[in-house]
Amino acid sequence: MVYQYRSIHKIGTLVATYEVSLWLLPSLTLLIQIILSFFSIVPQINNINEFDHLKYENSIYQTKINLADNGINIISGKLGKFIINKKLSLRYGRIYQLKGSVGLGKSTVLDILTKCLKKENINVFLSTSKPIIFNDTIMNNILLGKNISKEELIKKLKGYGFSKKILVRLDDLIDENKISGGEAQLIEIARLMINQPTPEIVIFDESFSALDNKTFDKIWENIIEIFKDKIIIIVSHNLPKKVKIDKNLDFSNYFKSGESKS
Numbered sequence: 083m084v085y086q087y088r089s090i091h092k093i094g095t096l097v098a099t100y101e102v103s104l105w106l107l108p109s110l111t112l113l114i115q116i117i118l119s120f121f122s123i124v125p126q127i128n129n130i131n132e133f134d135h136l137k138y139e140n141s142i143y144q145t146k147i148n149l150a151d152n153g154i155n156i157i158s159g160k161l162g163k164f165i166i167n168k169k170l171s172l173r174y175g176r177i178y179q180l181k182g183s184v185g186l187g188k189s190t191v192l193d194i195l196t197k198c199l200k201k202e203n204i205n206v207f208l209s210t211s212k213p214i215i216f217n218d219t220i221m222n223n224i225l226l227g228k229n230i231s232k233e234e235l236i237k238k239l240k241g242y243g244f245s246k247k248i249l250v251r252l253d254d255l256i257d258e259n260k261i262s263g264g265e266a267q268l269i270e271i272a273r274l275m276i277n278q279p280t281p282e283i284v285i286f287d288e289s290f291s292a293l294d295n296k297t298f299d300k301i302w303e304n305i306i307e308i309f310k311d312k313i314i315i316i317v318s319h320n321l322p323k324k325v326k327i328d329k330n331l332d333f334s335n336y337f338k339s340g341e342s343k344s
Contacts, residue, residue: 161194165340177314182333207281211288213270221252224272243300263292283313299324
């Protein structure tokens with residue numbers, strides 16, 4: 083009787099397993115089809131990426147830049163989808179503010195322009211509102227491999243107006259989730275201050291947005307002293323009072339989208 087019960091139980095299990103298999107089979111078949119389809123389009127995706135890269139490279143080489151003794155002239159060409167509508171003359175020792183509404187494309191243009199200038203062997207430092215932060219100490223995030231001792235770094239940063247709040251934390255382990263926006267921007271500015279050789283062009287793209295006025299004012303005095311004979315470009319929708327602009331640049335006067343409207 084027990085043997086008969088076990089046999090019936092085994093048959094029931096097999097039947098149930100079979101029914102579940104039938105229920106799962108269409109889903110498994112669909113999953114396999116999706117996986118095969120994905121691998122079939124990977125080469126096409128790679129081709130698209132390569133095409134986009136070539137388009138980007140072409141936009142780089144279409145840009146005409148003239149180097150002069152007193153500055154840099156961005157004459158004509160394209161920066162990504164944006165056409166240079168008017169010659170942009172940037173002079174050493176001057177501070178420019180690039181103005182335009184949010185979402186117009188200022189950050190995109192400045193990012194591509196930075197790459198263009200670097201291809202011309204011009205040393206450019208681009209600072210953004212959300213700098214790249216690595217899972218490492220604050221000190222290593224600032225140095226990025228540069229051979230500077232902790233004592234020397236503290237001395238430099240203290241001289242540049244950085245507060246003890248960040249100097250005493252140089253050995254703290256951080257990542258982008260364990261640091262405030264203001265601290266991240268301070269790290270980015272510290273990278274700039276110890277950058278050698280000194281960049282010819284410094285671009286601040288909303289780089290001060292999370293800094294309090296007291297902290298910014300102390301550091302800014304040193305920035306304009308160090309880079310007094312360089313070109314500084316600023317994008318800021320809330321420009322600190324301490325910053326004195328030599329010339330405002332209206333984005334729409336110099337750049338226009340080259341994409342056709344449908």
